Amino acid sequence: MKYTSQMVAKPYFIAAIGLFIGQILFGIIMGMQYVVGDFLFPEIPFNVARMVHTNLLIVWLLFGFMGAAYYMVPDEAETELHSPLLAKLMFWVFLVAGALTILGYLLVPYAQLADITMNDLLPTMGREFLEQPTITKIGIVIVALAFLYNIGMTILKGRKTVISLVLLIGLIGLAVFFLFAFYNPDNLVLDKYFWWFVVHLWVEGVWELILGSLLAYVLIKTTGVDREVIEKWLYVIIAMALITGLIGTGHHYYWIGTPEYWQWWGSIFSAMEPIPFFMMTLFAFNMVNKRRREHPNKAAVLWALGCAVMAFLGAGVWGFLHTLSPVNYYTHGTQITAAHGHMAFYGAYVMVVLAIISYAMPMLRGRKAANSNISQVWEMWSFWLMTISMVFITLFLTGAGIVQVYLQRMGENPQSFMVVQDKVELFYWLREGAGLVFLVGLIVYVLSFFVGQNEPEAEVKS
Amino acid sequence: MSQAFTKSMARNIFYGGSVFFLLLLAVLTFDTVKTLPKSDNSENLTAQVAKGKHVWENNNCIGCHTLLGEGAYFAPELGNVHKRLGKAGVIAFIKSRPVKGIPGRRSMPQFNLTDDELDAVAEFLKYTSEINAQNWPPNIQG
Numbered sequence: 001m002k003y004t005s006q007m008v009a010k011p012y013f014i015a016a017i018g019l020f021i022g023q024i025l026f027g028i029i030m031g032m033q034y035v036v037g038d039f040l041f042p043e044i045p046f047n048v049a050r051m052v053h054t055n056l057l058i059v060w061l062l063f064g065f066m067g068a069a070y071y072m073v074p075d076e077a078e079t080e081l082h083s084p085l086l087a088k089l090m091f092w093v094f095l096v097a098g099a100l101t102i103l104g105y106l107l108v109p110y111a112q113l114a115d116i117t118m119n120d121l122l123p124t125m126g127r128e129f130l131e132q133p134t135i136t137k138i139g140i141v142i143v144a145l146a147f148l149y150n151i152g153m154t155i156l157k158g159r160k161t162v163i164s165l166v167l168l169i170g171l172i173g174l175a176v177f178f179l180f181a182f183y184n185p186d187n188l189v190l191d192k193y194f195w196w197f198v199v200h201l202w203v204e205g206v207w208e209l210i211l212g213s214l215l216a217y218v219l220i221k222t223t224g225v226d227r228e229v230i231e232k233w234l235y236v237i238i239a240m241a242l243i244t245g246l247i248g249t250g251h252h253y254y255w256i257g258t259p260e261y262w263q264w265w266g267s268i269f270s271a272m273e274p275i276p277f278f279m280m281t282l283f284a285f286n287m288v289n290k291r292r293r294e295h296p297n298k299a300a301v302l303w304a305l306g307c308a309v310m311a312f313l314g315a316g317v318w319g320f321l322h323t324l325s326p327v328n329y330y331t332h333g334t335q336i337t338a339a340h341g342h343m344a345f346y347g348a349y350v351m352v353v354l355a356i357i358s359y360a361m362p363m364l365r366g367r368k369a370a371n372s373n374i375s376q377v378w379e380m381w382s383f384w385l386m387t388i389s390m391v392f393i394t395l396f397l398t399g400a401g402i403v404q405v406y407l408q409r410m411g412e413n414p415q416s417f418m419v420v421q422d423k424v425e426l427f428y429w430l431r432e433g434a435g436l437v438f439l440v441g442l443i444v445y446v447l448s449f450f451v452g453q454n455e456p457e458a459e460v461k462s
Numbered sequence: 463m464s465q466a467f468t469k470s471m472a473r474n475i476f477y478g479g480s481v482f483f484l485l486l487l488a489v490l491t492f493d494t495v496k497t498l499p500k501s502d503n504s505e506n507l508t509a510q511v512a513k514g515k516h517v518w519e520n521n522n523c524i525g526c527h528t529l530l531g532e533g534a535y536f537a538p539e540l541g542n543v544h545k546r547l548g549k550a551g552v553i554a555f556i557k558s559r560p561v562k563g564i565p566g567r568r569s570m571p572q573f574n575l576t577d578d579e580l581d582a583v584a585e586f587l588k589y590t591s592e593i594n595a596q597n598w599p600p601n602i603q604g
Binding site: 030033034036037038041042045046047048050051110111114115119120123125126127128131162184186187188189190191192193228231232235236238239242243246247249250252253254255256257258259260262263265329330332333334335337338408409410414415416417418421 | 476516524530537573
């Protein structure tokens, strides 16, 4: 590690992993509630568990992105971070705001939380993924601005690489599109239309820039491939991501009261959304094949390659599965959507954050380049346990979704939602089983940080 | 990637393509917002409907249900619940939820809504059911 200010990334990564654990525990609770309906009722109703599950995911990924930026940008810009103090301060602000919000979800009824936080002054709550009290949303904006200032100033005073520029564009986009979270008109169709400007333009837009940048950084570092080559790939990938993804927003505008033409725009452009993900897979494997050096951190390379593959499967393939409007007419808002959501988030964003953590953490903890062999073996076991169980979670949810769509929407005598839910119970039990394996994988992951600490660093066999 | 395709070409495609399609999205958004009154049922957006939307939001209904297919997949679609149950049916259902739930089954929490809040949320769901959603959902079951 060349710059001491890179150290501020460490608490961000630790917080990310801590919140990740919380996210998975609540996922397990919800999976249980799918089969044992009164599990933890009325103490933790499903809607509360889901809010905690999805909000923790978003917050820990944001912690991961910020930690990644604080680690990467000084290295790329070849200068110390503009203000390590501001970064540390914002860490605590974000952590405390996040923790208070989650406690609020768990300890008081949501309507009361809305009341306490004076939601009526500027109502923004109660919309999927944007459940945070308005005051928390304002906090997020402040943290984001301070963060962008810090990163921006660092880039300005130092070397400007394509990787840090793309990261910066992605992060600015993240902050700008989040502002639509404050727009909540009474007109439901308008509300839904612009809600997607946060949700879709994040995960199928600007977050892909962040993803590309992080992946490119890890690949440059671990393969030693020429920067020119990597940067060219990065540009093409993110170009395709935005060219397809911006108008691809239309695949959310089929059935929410928006004009019919969106079925054409949405279907055609979102059908091309797998292209950047496929290119990302080609990119990652090509760079590793053309590597000019063997990096001792095998685990980081595994996460990077795994990310590229799983992002293509989860976001690309499972997205395409139900993106064409004639198909989506039947699958919209079913377990098919849930299946896609799980593998896409895990493959694209969870894995890229774990890749950068895997690469950076050994150095942040005083190693030269990599953890000991035994620690890496544990980490790679956790990779396979989590990744394979996520594949099965996705497959079981897809199975449930297909049966649901047929019985509830396509068959001769459409049956009611709850009747159909009972009929697909088996799939939900299997999903819960796969979820428990995921939890085991996560425990192994956490343990990998503690095993083999006194062992020597892994070395490259020559 | 081939040598003839240079990094600056890739960069230009990124900047040019992004700006072009961002503008296209802006144009389509402008047109959508302009033509929305034909399909969004805004002529029936009364003060009571607006209030109902706040009741809907303040109780995080989207955390279990879908509304026009968006939300959580734990409980039934409510975009067309007005057509399934009628206004009185919707109100009666919300009111009658047992505080302690139903043993072994999913059950909606008891939200202790006032009569006015119940009326408002039912009006909101009626308004939602009249939005022209291109004939979605495929049938009454949602």
